[in-house]
Amino acid sequence: MDALPEILRRSTLPYVFSAIILVPFFIIGCQPGTDSTAKKPVFPDSTTHYQIDAQIRPDSGQFDVAIDMRFVPKASTDTLRFLLHDAFKLEELTGPVVGDYSTSPWRFGGEDTVHTKVVSIPLSDTMTPSDQVSISWKYAGHLQNNQIPNIGGAVVTTHWTELPLEAMWVPVHASLSSRFTFDATVDLPKNYEVASIGVLQKMDGDWNIQSSVPGPDVPLIISDKMQTQKYTDGEVPLTVYHGGAPDSLISFVAERSQQILNRYARRFQGGSDTDALRITLAPVERATPSSYARTGLIALRHDIKPDTSLFGLIAHEAAHLWWTDSVNPMSRHNFLNESFAEYESWLALRKIYDDTIFQKRIEEARKNAQKAPSFDEWQPRFDGALSYNKGPLLLHQLHQRIGEANYQSFLRSLQQKDVGTIGDMIATLEEVTNPETATWFRKKL
Secondary structure, eight states, X not given: OOOEEOOOOOOSSOOOXXXXXXXXXXXXXXXXXXXXXXXXXXXXXXXXXXXXEEEEETTTTEEEEXXXXXXXXXXXXXXXXXXXXXXXXXXXXXXXXXXXXXXXXXXXXXXXXXXXXXXXXXXXXXXXXXXXXXXXXXXXXXXXXXXXXXXXXXXXXXXXXXXXXXXXXXXXXXXXXXXXXXXXXXXXXXXXXXXXXXXXXXXXXXXXXXXXXXXXXXXXXXXXXXXXXXXXXXXXXXXXXXXXXXXXXXXXXXXHHHHHHHHHHHHOOOSOEESOEEEEEOSSOOSSOOOEEETTEEEEOSSOOTTHHHHHHHHHHHHTTTOOOOSOSSSGGGGGTHHHHHHHHHHHHHHXXXXXXXXXXXXXXXXXXXXXXXXXXXXXXXXXXXIIIIHHHHHHHHHHHHHHHHHHHHHHHHHHHTOOSHHHHHHHHHHHSOHHHHHHHHHHX
């Protein structure tokens, strides 16, 4: 039976550059759904791991958080940098090699990013890749919906709080490749429910959330109006979490998701198997109208009609369960994430619907990519034209040039090798096809 590979190693949300990169130790494991009898993941000592204890009050936006972090630097360094929301005041920041700390605005794309700060931590000793670093944080504050940075798909309201970007409530390394496993205990008012990734358990009024697959954040969807609908007839059982969505929308999402997942499971390789997927339908507008994917989770944005646009959106986000391989997603290497996911959504539309809508997507992308520069000239402001338009168009041209069999071999080789840079992608293409095709494609980029 085809199953959904569960490794989701990068969100569709952007992150920030840093010279400090921490090693993500990958653990492949199965992520079951909510189950009070589920076994706890085992976390090896070498894992980049966060132990989190938080109290969150959605009605007031109050956060009280304590986190113990454990990680190993990828390169020798005497300074660590993290991102944290401005609404939170640091009460404690300690560790065996932690000195003082300072804060400064986070500059993203050349501009200060409102409500987000960089926490710089000088270390008393230089840390090397053979050293394990431990840091403990305590911070608290009120997070309001009008304080959400525009780069994320978050929302903080009384009845639906969604925190997909880790800098919103968990300090994130100012690094693009840092991922971690986690064990989080979240204290919520008793009438609130949670959707997240990994193993969910409700114990003594608290929610315990664990992930043994390294990811970029601890996503939380919290609501006192949460409704769930399970679909267990397909090869990949689904649970839809919503706040009162129409039955027609829920059925559309579930049925079309099954079609898409079945297709992708046959086309792609890589990752481990999972037997469940969670899909959330936000009943409120987020700070930005984005949708995103995480390990075993797809979060869809508010108020989309059940039509081909929604199908394409689901197909794109579902593709990220495979196409999340860029080691540096906030760079030209975002091609490995968004361009492959977008092109696969076009192919899924053609398969399930017809060629007309496929050709329409191609024409729209050509129009949007007319002034797009080379991927070598990538900047945040160009990413829409490059990663979502020029990139999938180039993949379509490659697909036409080498044919379906070779294109399939190319996709599977990228998955098997866990390719994360454009250079390695071109080398893989040359192995699968020939030097002439690789050179042609490189010049197209």
